[in-house]
Amino acid sequence: MDKKVRVRFAPSPTGGLHIGGVRTVLFNYLFAKHNNGDFILRIEDTDQNRFVPGAEEYIFECLKWCGLEPDESVVHGGEYAPYRQSERKEMYKQYAEQLAKDGKAYYAFDTPQELEEKRKAVSNFQYDQSSRSGMKNSLTLNDDEIKRLLNENQPYVIRIKMPHDETVGFVDMIRGAVNFNTSQVDDKVLLKADGMPTYHLAVVVDDYLMKITHAFRGEEWLPSSPVHILLWQYLFGLENMPQWAHLPLILKPDGKGKLSKRDGDRLGFPVFAMNWTDPKTGELTHGFRERGFLPEAFINMLALLGWNDGTEQEVFSLKQLVEKFSMERVHKGGAKFDYEKAKWFNHEWMKRSTVDSLQSMVKQLLREAGVEVNDDGRLKAVIELVKDRCTLIPDFVQQSAFFFQSPKEIDVTAIKPKWNEHKQQFFVELIRAYQLSITWQHDDLENIFKEIAAASQLKPGELMLPFRIMLVGGKFGPGVFDVAAILGKQETIDRIKRTLQLVQ
RNA sequence: GGCCGGUUCGUCUAUCGGCUAGGACAUCUCCCUUUCACGGAGGAAAGACGGGUUCGAUUCCCGUACCGGCUACCA
Numbered sequence A: 001m002d003k004k005v006r007v008r009f010a011p012s013p014t015g016g017l018h019i020g021g022v023r024t025v026l027f028n029y030l031f032a033k034h035n036n037g038d039f040i041l042r043i044e045d046t047d048q049n050r051f052v053p054g055a056e057e058y059i060f061e062c063l064k065w066c067g068l069e070p071d072e073s074v075v076h077g078g079e080y081a082p083y084r085q086s087e088r089k090e091m092y093k094q095y096a097e098q099l100a101k102d103g104k105a106y107y108a109f110d111t112p113q114e115l116e117e118k119r120k121a122v123s124n125f126q127y128d129q130s131s132r133s134g135m136k137n138s139l140t141l142n143d144d145e146i147k148r149l150l151n152e153n154q155p156y157v158i159r160i161k162m163p164h165d166e167t168v169g170f171v172d173m174i175r176g177a178v179n180f181n182t183s184q185v186d187d188k189v190l191l192k193a194d195g196m197p198t199y200h201l202a203v204v205v206d207d208y209l210m211k212i213t214h215a216f217r218g219e220e221w222l223p224s225s226p227v228h229i230l231l232w233q234y235l236f237g238l239e240n241m242p243q244w245a246h247l248p249l250i251l252k253p254d255g256k257g258k259l260s261k262r263d264g265d266r267l268g269f270p271v272f273a274m275n276w277t278d279p280k281t282g283e284l285t286h287g288f289r290e291r292g293f294l295p296e297a298f299i300n301m302l303a304l305l306g307w308n309d310g311t312e313q314e315v316f317s318l319k320q321l322v323e324k325f326s327m328e329r330v331h332k333g334g335a336k337f338d339y340e341k342a343k344w345f346n347h348e349w350m351k352r353s354t355v356d357s358l359q360s361m362v363k364q365l366l367r368e369a370g371v372e373v374n375d376d377g378r379l380k381a382v383i384e385l386v387k388d389r390c391t392l393i394p395d396f397v398q399q400s401a402f403f404f405q406s407p408k409e410i411d412v413t414a415i416k417p418k419w420n421e422h423k424q425q426f427f428v429e430l431i432r433a434y435q436l437s438i439t440w441q442h443d444d445l446e447n448i449f450k451e452i453a454a455a456s457q458l459k460p461g462e463l464m465l466p467f468r469i470m471l472v473g474g475k476f477g478p479g480v481f482d483v484a485a486i487l488g489k490q491e492t493i494d495r496i497k498r499t500l501q502l503v504q
Numbered sequence B: 001g002g003c004c005g006g007u008u009c010g011u012c013u014a015u016c017g018g019c020u021a022g023g024a025c026a027u028c029u030c031c032c033u034u035u036c037a038c039g040g041a042g043g044a045a046a047g048a049c050g051g052g053u054u055c056g057a058u059u060c061c062c063g064u065a066c067c068g069g070c071u072a073c074c075a
Helices: A017-034 A054-064 A085-101 A113-119 A143-151 A200-211 A217-234 A261-268 A295-304 A318-324 A339-352 A355-368 A376-389 A395-401 A421-436 A442-455 A462-472 A480-487 A489-503
Strands: A002-007 A038-043 A105-108 A159-161 A169-173 A174-180 A189-191 A215-219 A243-247
Touching: A002 A017, A002 A200, A002 A421, A017 A038, A017 A054, A017 A215, A017 A243, A017 A295, A038 A054, A038 A200, A054 A105, A054 A295, A085 A105, A085 A217, A143 A189, A143 A243, A159 A217, A169 A217, A169 A243, A174 A217, A189 A200, A189 A376, A200 A217, A215 A217, A217 A243, A243 A355, A295 A318, A295 A339, A339 A376, A339 A489, A355 A395, A376 A395, A376 A462, A395 A480, A421 A442, A421 A462, A442 A462, A442 A480, A462 A480, A462 A489
Parallel strands: A002 A038, A215 A243
Antiparallel strands: A105 A159, A159 A189, A169 A174
């Protein structure tokens, strides 16, 4: 096999990177790396008019975050530049005209309005071999007429002329042999009236010129593959065609259809890899990164959505995925996206993450929440204590902010109703005892607490909750004595005193 | 409508002719935790339907049903 696995990726015309797109790139990456190939990704925009600034850079940032960096960065040039279709426009046109010259394609002068009317008049109208003889194109018009229209600069498109009753097919890496009869497929537009190619022409020309070896794409492209196969046959030879794999779709969790970015807002989960703001509409689509997912968990989740290694293992690092990946085990059927399961993956990776790898992220997060961390030693201890309790990174705010600043709100309503002089005395006593304590370890704090409780003839259970509220502000967080141990003597005592004043 | 794909617990999936159909998420019960989680133990939960082939079909073949995709001068 060619050592270089070259892959091309076209971003969505409106920008952003859907998780389905990430998965496509991920499988490409895994396949390339598993086979000891180089992973070379070419990103191009698809349409000048719809091109959104920053779309390519955004995609590279996403891939970088995921750990899927291509071996050569080609976003700003490289051997096969330019990548923007608008800059390659003339080249596509030449190929389209060549096809017309060879009788494999033809000029069509039908206006969009005429086509619209036709579709209204004839149900299920298709521009194909059964209908093209009744349309305005270079097959039905005589040469003089065609020349006249061209001279008058009448807009035209170039359509592929689908042959009659031939079987075209290919072997899909996932699905095996797939065949089509050319009589069933329509005469797709190859070159639009504005001179830009459609995807069908562009994908074939670019894959050839950029020496693409493997093309992975979504299942929705399967029906147009006969067009592409024919173009390969006509233009560059079937033997040069990349190997294709059509990946199953990621479906909506409820209802039907493929997962769209709108479903994210509707159902409350991200659909893109990272936040993306459409520069034209200002519309924000949420990303997994900003929602607080770890990249390891994100790609792990995506890989398992459509692939598994046949064992019961579910948690894989990228390295393990590369090791175990095989195309044969990629599923054929689409999978409904399950956000709960996605969060489970993140929790698993959270537990596995080291304190060091989380430290800067958590520090940043706390800063954004208005909590400044000055003591990195304490931060490490806190993360260690708390990370198993966090599913998403933002959970660290609630779980650890109170270690660095005394709680802004103290939930006194949770203790006030059952408060009495007796308890008040206990905490006064506790302050005194803690003040005198030489050590400040979890076990010592607990023992002192219990001894005083026993002496005051109070059950520790009645006192633990108030103590917790005093230290963390609410009914949450790790064990109270763990909290007290990290807070230190002075801070613990201060917090007790402070709340005692509130409940009186 | 046509074409192309797909079809195992609610969801993601294991099974490559021999099953008491396994796991995970979610759900329920219990335990642990004198907070909230984590964690632990257990329960309920599936092979779309009909025909073949076979000693034996979830597994192979054919039909039907259902789901999805495509059927744009969008990708």
